Amino acid sequence: MSSTPSQFKIIAIDGGAAVGKSSTSKVLAERLDLMHVDTGAHYRTLTAALLADGVQPNDPELDRRLETLDLNTQLAGRSARLSINGVVPEDAAIRSPEVNASVSKFAAIPLIRQALFEYQRDQAEVARQAGFAGLIMEGRDIGSVIFPDAAYRFFLEADEATRAARRAKEGQTDSIADRDKMDTNRKNAPLICPDGAIRVDTGPRTLEEVIEHIIQLIHDQ
C-alpha cells in the first residue's frame, strides 16, 4: 500500500445532515484504498468534550478551555479518528441528543473552526504516511475551505423526507432542518455547494447506485 505523491487522491464530500455522506465515504474508502475522515465527528467530539467540561458555546473562557485540549489522530483500519487528550469517545457519546442540539452552535464559532483547520489539513499527510492511496474527507466545508484544490469534490443532497427516514432508522433524535439552517446561514465556512463541485442526488438512488455513480464520475474526470 504505497503511493507516490502525484497519485495521491483527495476526495471532498460535502452536504447537509443525513444526505448519506458517511455511508458513501466509507464504501468509497474501501473501494479506492483511501483513509476516511469524518469532520462532522471532529465537531461532535469537540462539542462533547466541552459540554462534559461544563462549557457552553457563549462561554467567555472558551479560548482558554480549548488550549487545554490536545488534538491527535488514532487510526482504526481506514478510519482516522480525532482523539482529545488521548481519548477517542464512543460513537454514542458524540451522537447523543445533547450533542445534536449544540454541535451547530459550536461549529459556528471561529475559534472552534480555527482549532480544527490545521488539524484537518494535516490529515492528508497522516494518510500519506500511513501508505493509503488517498484521503476521503466528509463535512460541510471540505471542498470550499479545507481542500478547495482537491481533485474530486462532490456535494451530496437528498429530499427532506428521505433524510428524516434515514436518521429515524439509525434511532437518532436530530433536527436535521434546524441544523442545516444554522450551518448554511453562519458567517464562517457555511454549508454551500462549492464552485466546481459535482452535485449528487442521493434521494432516488440506493447506496450502491450512489457509489457506482461517483466512481464513474471519478473515472471520467
Ligand code: DC
Ligand atoms: O456531519 P454531521 O452531521 O455529523 O456534522 C455535525 C455538525 O458539525 C454539523 O451540524 C455542522 C458541523 N460541521 C461543520 O460545521 N463543518 C464540517 N466540515 C463538518 C461538520
